[in-house]
Amino acid sequence: MLSHKSEPLTSFTVFPKLPFELRCMIWKASCCSRTIELDYDDIDGFTPRAADPKALRVCRESRELIIPLYPLCFGTFFHPARTRFNFVNDTLFIGSDMEDTIPHLFGTFTHSEISGLRFLALESCYNEHIEDANGATLTFQLLNLVKQLPSLRELLIVHDIEEMIDRSLDCAEGHTMELHDSPPPAFNHPAVYVDPLPDEENSLLKRWPVAKCRPVYGWRRCPDTDVFSAWDIEDDMEDNMSDNDAYYSRMPAWNPYSELFDSEDYDHGYGFPDDEDDDEEDEDGEDHDEAEDGEGEHEDDGVDGIIIESVD
Numbered sequence: 001m002l003s004h005k006s007e008p009l010t011s012f013t014v015f016p017k018l019p020f021e022l023r024c025m026i027w028k029a030s031c032c033s034r035t036i037e038l039d040y041d042d043i044d045g046f047t048p049r050a051a052d053p054k055a056l057r058v059c060r061e062s063r064e065l066i067i068p069l070y071p072l073c074f075g076t077f078f079h080p081a082r083t084r085f086n087f088v089n090d091t092l093f094i095g096s097d098m099e100d101t102i103p104h105l106f107g108t109f110t111h112s113e114i115s116g117l118r119f120l121a122l123e124s125c126y127n128e129h130i131e132d133a134n135g136a137t138l139t140f141q142l143l144n145l146v147k148q149l150p151s152l153r154e155l156l157i158v159h160d161i162e163e164m165i166d167r168s169l170d171c172a173e174g175h176t177m178e179l180h181d182s183p184p185p186a187f188n189h190p191a192v193y194v195d196p197l198p199d200e201e202n203s204l205l206k207r208w209p210v211a212k213c214r215p216v217y218g219w220r221r222c223p224d225t226d227v228f229s230a231w232d233i234e235d236d237m238e239d240n241m242s243d244n245d246a247y248y249s250r251m252p253a254w255n256p257y258s259e260l261f262d263s264e265d266y267d268h269g270y271g272f273p274d275d276e277d278d279d280e281e282d283e284d285g286e287d288h289d290e291a292e293d294g295e296g297e298h299e300d301d302g303v304d305g306i307i308i309e310s311v312d
Contacts, residue, residue: 027062030055031069033089035121037177038074040101045079049176052084076108087116087151093158093177096123099138106145107305114304117149121156121179123218127204147209148306155210157198158218161187164195175220184219 015023031053038046053070055062069088075081085092094102126139146152156179162169165187178184183194197215198205205213 023061024065027055027065028069031066031086031089033091034086035091035093035177035179036083036085037093037095038083038098038105040098040104044082045076046074046083046105048083048085053086056084071112073110073113074105074108075110076104087118091119091121091156091179092117093121093179094123094126095158095177096125102138102142109305111304114149114306115151118151118153119156120146120149120152120154121158121216124157124159124215127157127208143207143209145306152210153212155208155213157205157213157215159197159215161194161217161219164217166193169222175222178219178221180217180219183217184221186221 015026018026034050034053037049039049040046053066055066056070057063070084070086072081072083073085074083094105098105122142126142129137129139146155158177158179161180161183187194197217200214202215205215
């Protein structure tokens with residue numbers, strides 16, 4: 001029997017012959033969860049950074065089936081809604097650069113947006129001073145906002161991974177935010193230390209009036225470059241190993257003893273005086289700690305905005 005080398009399937013020509021009900025199931029299954037981050041300007045209003053689902057552009061059948069699942073959302077009094085948002089699958093992410101426009105965003109929420117939002121993600125800066133939150137702070141008003149979202153199932157506190165590693169990323173600006181429960185595989189290297197996420201039992205997380213609140217990593221992954229392409233990570237690791245201070249401060253993230261000892265003060269237990277200068281300063285000072293313009297107009301029964309006062 002002749003064996004033929006298998007090749008990746010690039011087409012499925014019998015798809016149109018499948019029963020209509022089965023095709024509908026496939027189209028719906030193609031709609032993955034997305035993290036929707038909004039930008040705002042005076043001309044276009046709120047626009048998403050994430051692309052629309054591909055099923056909206058494949059064919060007429062897929063578009064007619066999927067488009068009701070993605071209504072146009074987040075319009076304002078002066079701007080039409082431009083964001084396709086699925087309340088069942090999508091997560092609305094509010095980053096630190098949205099601080100000045102948060103009152104405007106939630107103040108123009110329609111009734112369907114207030115009652116339909118299930119998943120909300122806030123950058124960790126909105127959680128830092130939650131214990132001291134009072135009526136004059138944005139965090140306090142976000143606490144009240146969460147109380148007014150009846151369908152909210154989960155609140156995510158997003159910790160930017162760029163701020164939790166001991167070196168800078170090559171590219172981290174302008175890309176969509178990805179949410180991860182653990183550090184992405186690209187950061188799994190002995191020379192890279194990633195700070196752990198706060199414990200889910202952290203008292204600050206419990207202050208949010210929602211059934212489920214948990215921390216996650218946020219990563220603005222650049223699709224065009226490697227994470228650490230600007231330098232040779234292996235050479236960098238060898239340089240660190242040659243310096244005692246750097247060695248102890250850059251132990252692998254999985255080593256539970258990486259922060260127990262200081263390389264200069266640690267007594268190795270031999271009983272002899274140390275010949276090195278105890279006053280030598282540590283030279284390693286690093287801290288390890290398109291939116292589619294829809295054919296229809298924004299359909300809703302009016303604006304029921306959540307009032308959030310602007311905080312200077």
